[in-house]
Amino acid sequence: MSDLTVIEPRRPRHCAECHQGPYPRLFMESDTPRCLDCADLGHLVYLPRGDTALTRRASEYSTLSAVVVRFNRNRGRYERQGILVEEEALARAEEACLADEESRARRRTRDAQRRTTQDAAFTTVLAAEISRLYPSCPPERAQEIASHASLRGSGRVGRSAAGRALNEHATTAAVRASVRHVDTPYDELLMAGTPRNAARSVVSLAIEAVLAAWRTPTAPHPNSAPPA
Template identity: 35%
Template sequence: MATVSQNIFLTKKEKLRCISCNKKIPLGKSFISESENHKGTCFSCSPFVGYVLLPPGNVAMTRRSKKYSTLCGVVLEWNQRRKRYERRGQLVEEKAIEKARLECEKDQASRDLKNKKAALVREQKDREYIFNFALAIRGRYPNCPEKREFAIAIHACEKYSGRVGRTADAKDFDPKMIDLAVEAHIRHTETNYDEQFRKGKRKKEIRSDVRSNINSVLKKWKQ
């Protein structure tokens, strides 16, 4: 029988109440529900009392402990900078964690080898993607300085950076995404944007100041 999963939100709202005990749930405390917009319970009224938090990071332990636990509580915390919820681990039964740990110890060597091979494949694909992104930049901006397209692509496509080159549209080489990557590069290398920023000027104001310079360089590189 498949394990039943349930979301556990570390609340970002201050007006949530438990539907079982009617107590107010403090900011940052556990709220068990489909979402913060649905009714739910506090942790004390949930079925997860006595469960153990398994931190994220070990895919095999996460998968196997969930498989061996009666219930699985996915702990989610709001990331204010990224404006989204992110996993902070899962609550599972202690016996499930122990069973998963023993299972992982038995096949650690084979999983390490498999992961190493997979990492090499990902690295190769990433290099190919950056190279093709650079070619797309050169195709759209044929007069940009020699080899500059590679500097732009490497920066825009840096892993885990959240930059434009890592978006789904960029991976389809959407012209708008290419334009954004090139504009960002020009902003920091061809204008005094960074100098103004260091002086404490507001970002919105600086962007307005350098807009005409950016457009001028874009036009020159695109001709």
Template identity: 55%
Template sequence: MQPASKLERRVVAAAEQSLTKQRHVSPLDVLTGIGWVPLGLVTDWRQGRAPHLEAVAAVPADRLAEALEAFHRWVAGRGLQPMEVEYVSATRDRRPLRFTAAGDPALELAYRTHWMPADLPQQQRARLTAKQSKLPDLVVVQPLKTFTCVSCGSTDADMLTMEDAGPVCLTCADLDHLVFLPAGDAALTRRAKQTSRLSAVVVRFSRSRKRHERQGLLVEEAAIEEAERQCLSDEDARARRRERDRQRREASDDRFQQELAEQIGRLFPGCPPERAAAISRHTGTRGSGRVGRSAAGRAFDSDAVTRAVIASVRHEDTAYDELLMAGLPREQARERIRDDIDRVIERWRHAD
């Protein structure tokens, strides 16, 4: 049965995408998939920098509740099995995370419940449960400004952890014996973390992207030395595996972009085929963050595909970019070229 509302269609597309990709789905997966809870702000919440999930959402609590209701209607229709997951913060005290401002027990439980197929083998179900219940990494911050440690009063430390009383330097947090391993070598990072008895993820706030981004790890020095030894011993094998993975990703991207172009052609039969191909390449580029790479876009949701086409028309078929270069505010520029977009879209909706 076709979902009745636009919100329901978006929720279903995000839920189906998550279930297909990871064999389970949660309310948080859906909310991030439809863009109502930005992933960067989810990180802030998980790391204890927000009081509850509603505080970082892009929509009011009543809209989140509507999405949750739509999600549960979809769950009921799919016959999925529940799995309760504990959400704890990435802080030293590992305190439980809250989803709502009111803290209603029933609603909190609804958010914590993940769903998986009823026919999933027990062994795979156990692995998923263990993975989702795993404690999050400890987090250390590289601050953009000088800070004062609330424990010792020091102002010359270059990293901090956040506690309820405020920022704490690594010495007071008993993490100063760890060594910083910069990000960049995935194998080295993974092996050093596995070997180190204690570790913490190091993040730094990006002003341009408005989110904390991973910079590396704090691990024991002996763990880095052991990880380096392991990496040297199988460097050739890992290089061959990276090349195979690259080829698989390219083949997958080609298939996705071809299917996206075909969906554009179905929704907009008047769109020239070469233009549909160009739109699919642009919006479907891996890592671009554009509409085509969203959960709805990857599921070929008609609303997401339409937004990708409109974005292309805005930049390629109107004077929008020139208006921005002339200093016109974005909203005014969009209003001025709205009719131009509507004319192109209406023409493309019908075959020549």
């Protein structure tokens, strides 16, 4: 860190050398305030605090730099406000940070694409498992259930550890939830003010009927040719 310190005075102060001012920033030398031009710092540009990466790089790239501070009366201490650096160093630091941001953006895009591919693959596997457990479940419905249950960030059963492991109980829970909301009047009962447990009790037999029908393999058509 630079040993040069520039202050932002709390009250108007003039330069002790050129007697001009008041100035928003002064370089203190042996308790004598000098403006930045008289202190040979006038060619530096101000970079306020806030962007840690930009500040760090600008400080590294600048041959000459100074820390800008202001006295905080409540805390009884000087606090950093920013830095003064060479303009070329700041421009170089900005370019480097921009390149980093572009790199991070590309990485985020790649990560999102990878997650999308992984999610699509898992949804396909989950749909196949639903079809295995419930062979008479329409394929498009199995896909719909799998997509709903495995939505990233949803907190649904397909995102749980058991769901990702294709645990039969978790898979059945996803199918049961779908049947409850789609194939029974459960949602209408809730909207009508029926307590949740009571609504579940009302639709339980209808759910079991659908699940039982889906568990039964579809019988082959009587006129279908036997397998070779």
